[in-house]
Amino acid sequence: MSNIPKDLKYTKSHEWVKPNADGSITVGITHHAQDLMGDMVFVDLPTAGTQVTLGKECGVVESVKAASDVYAPVSGEVVEANAALADSPETVNKDPYGAGWMFRLKPANKAEVDVLLDAKAYEALVASEKH
Amino acid sequence: MGHRTPLYENHLKMGAKIVDFGGWDMPLHYGSQIEEHHKVRQDCGMFDVSHMNVVDVKGATVRDFFRLLLANNVDKLKTRGKALYSCMLTAKGGVIDDLIVYYMDDQWFRVVMNAATRDKDMAWVNAAAKEFGGLTVTPRNDMAMIAVQGPNAKEKVYQALGEALRAPAGALKPFHAVTVGELFIATTGYTGEDGFEIILPAKAAPFTWQMLNEAGVSPIGLGARDTLRLEAGMNLYGSDMDETTTPLESGLAWTVALDPAERKFIGREVLDKQKAQGVPRQLVGLLLEGKGVLRNHQKVMCNGAGEGEITSGSFSPTLEQSIAFARVPASVKIGDRCTVDLRGKPATVRVVKYPFVRNGKSCL
Numbered sequence: 001m002s003n004i005p006k007d008l009k010y011t012k013s014h015e016w017v018k019p020n021a022d023g024s025i026t027v028g029i030t031h032h033a034q035d036l037m038g039d040m041v042f043v044d045l046p047t048a049g050t051q052v053t054l055g056k057e058c059g060v061v062e063s064v065k066a067a068s069d070v071y072a073p074v075s076g077e078v079v080e081a082n083a084a085l086a087d088s089p090e091t092v093n094k095d096p097y098g099a100g101w102m103f104r105l106k107p108a109n110k111a112e113v114d115v116l117l118d119a120k121a122y123e124a125l126v127a128s129e130k131h
Numbered sequence: 132m133g134h135r136t137p138l139y140e141n142h143l144k145m146g147a148k149i150v151d152f153g154g155w156d157m158p159l160h161y162g163s164q165i166e167e168h169h170k171v172r173q174d175c176g177m178f179d180v181s182h183m184n185v186v187d188v189k190g191a192t193v194r195d196f197f198r199l200l201l202a203n204n205v206d207k208l209k210t211r212g213k214a215l216y217s218c219m220l221t222a223k224g225g226v227i228d229d230l231i232v233y234y235m236d237d238q239w240f241r242v243v244m245n246a247a248t249r250d251k252d253m254a255w256v257n258a259a260a261k262e263f264g265g266l267t268v269t270p271r272n273d274m275a276m277i278a279v280q281g282p283n284a285k286e287k288v289y290q291a292l293g294e295a296l297r298a299p300a301g302a303l304k305p306f307h308a309v310t311v312g313e314l315f316i317a318t319t320g321y322t323g324e325d326g327f328e329i330i331l332p333a334k335a336a337p338f339t340w341q342m343l344n345e346a347g348v349s350p351i352g353l354g355a356r357d358t359l360r361l362e363a364g365m366n367l368y369g370s371d372m373d374e375t376t377t378p379l380e381s382g383l384a385w386t387v388a389l390d391p392a393e394r395k396f397i398g399r400e401v402l403d404k405q406k407a408q409g410v411p412r413q414l415v416g417l418l419l420e421g422k423g424v425l426r427n428h429q430k431v432m433c434n435g436a437g438e439g440e441i442t443s444g445s446f447s448p449t450l451e452q453s454i455a456f457a458r459v460p461a462s463v464k465i466g467d468r469c470t471v472d473l474r475g476k477p478a479t480v481r482v483v484k485y486p487f488v489r490n491g492k493s494c495l
Binding site for chain 2: 090
C-alpha cells in the first residue's frame with residue numbers, strides 16, 4: 001500500500017534522501033509520513049547556510065491533526081530550501097517525493113548517506129509500525 | 132473491529148481512511164480533509180452520522196419527563212417538529228451529554244445523542260425514565276443518519292431524493308423537522324451551513340448515499356466535520372464540556388433555561404448557585420495571529436487573570452489561521468491578548484467572539 005521508491009534512501013524518522021550528481025542530497029518526508037499526518041497546513045524549513053546535525057530536528061511540518069519535527073538525515077550544510085512549500089504546504093501530501101521535497105544538503109561525511117536505510121529496510125520498518 | 136454503520140462499505144468503496152471514533156469505525160477523510168471542508172463551505176457535502184444515538188421516548192408524560200431531564204426547557208417546543216438543543220446534567224450540574232430533542236407529538240419526543248457516550252446516556256435516561264414511570268425508551272438502531280450540508284445542500288437533496296421533498300422540507304424553518312414517508316428530515320446541522328440532517332431506515336441508507344453522490348454530493352469525513360463545527364462555534368462533547376464542567380462554564384448558558392424558577396431540572400441547584408456567586412470560568416474563542424496550530428490541552432496564560440486551557444484547537448481552512456476554544460478565567464475579555472506555549476515557543480493569541488465562520492464567511 002505504501003509508496004516507497006526503490007532508488008531513494010530512508011531514515012527511521014520517515015525522511016527520504018536522494019543523492020544528486022553534484023554531491024548534494026535532497027530531503028523530504030515519505031508518503032507514509034504524510035499519510036499518517038494528513039493535510040499539511042504549515043511547513044517550517046531550515047534556511048540555506050544552516051548547519052544541521054544527524055538525527056537532530058531541523059524543521060517542522062504541521063498538519064490539521066498534528067505537528068512533527070523533521071530530522072536531519074545526515075550532518076551537513078543546507079544549500080537550498082523549497083520555498084514553494086510556505087504557500088502550498090499541501091504539495092507535501094500530493095507529491096511527497098517530487099515537488100514536495102523540503103531541502104537540499106551538502107553532507108559533511110558521505111559515509112553517513114551510505115548507511116541510511118534502503119527501500120526494502122524502510123518498507124520493513126513501516127510494516128512493523130502497523131502492528 | 133469497532134461498530135460499523137450501514138454505510139461502512141460505501142466508505143471503503145469511496146477510498147475512506149477509517150479511524151476509531153468512540154468505538155465506531157468511521158471515515159476520517161476520503162483523501163483530503165481540507166478539500167472536504169471547502170466543499171461544504173462552497174458547495175455541499177454529506178456526512179455519515181449513523182453512529183449517533185437516535186432514541187424515541189413515548190408516553191403520556193413525555194413532556195414532563197424532559198422538563199426534568201434537560202437544562203433547556205422543552206416548553207419552548209410548541210409546534211410539532213420543532214427541535215431544541217440542550218445539555219443533560221448530573222445532579223452536580225456536570226454535562227452528561229449534549230443533544231437535540233424533537234417534539235414529534237404530545238406522546239412522542241425524539242432525541243439524538245452522541246455516539247461515544249451511548250452507554251452512559253442510555254443508563255441515565257433509562258434510570259430516570261423508570262423512576263418517572265409510564266414511558267417507553269427505544270433506541271432506534273434500525274435507523275441511519277445522513278447530514279447533507281452546504282449552500283447547495285437542499286437543492287441536491289431534492290434532485291437526488293425526489294421533488295416531492297421540496298414542499299415539505301423546503302418549508303421548514305431552521306431547527307425544525309418533518310416526516311415524509313420513511314424519511315425524517317431536519318434543518319439542523321453541525322457545520323454552520325444550510326442543509327438537512329436526514330434520519331432514515333438503515334436498509335435504505337446505502338442506496339440513498341449513492342443517489343446523493345450521483346447528484347454531486349461529496350462524502351465528508353470526521354476530520355472536516357471537526358474543523359467545520361469549530362469554525363461554526365459549536366461545542367464538542369468530551370472536549371469542550373464533560374461531567375466536570377457545567378454548561379455555564381462551557382459557552383452554553385444560552386441553552387440553560389433558569390426561568391421559570393419553579394421548573395426543577397436535574398442539576399439546577401448547582402447552576403443557580405453558580406449564577407448567584409458568579410461563574411468562575413468561561414469558554415472563549417482564540418485566534419492565533421502568527422503561524423502554527425493551537426492544539427487541545429495547551430495552556431493559555433492570561434496576563435494577570437490566571438491560566439486557562441485550550442479545549443478544541445485546530446486549523447481553520449476558511450480563515451487559513453489557527454483557531455480554538457479555551458476555558459479561561461471569567462475576568463478575561465474579548466480583545467485581550469493571551470499567550471500559548473506552542474511547542475516551546477510563546478505565541479500570542481487574541482480572545483475573540485465566536486462563531487468564527489457562518490454561511491461561508493468570516494465573522495471576525
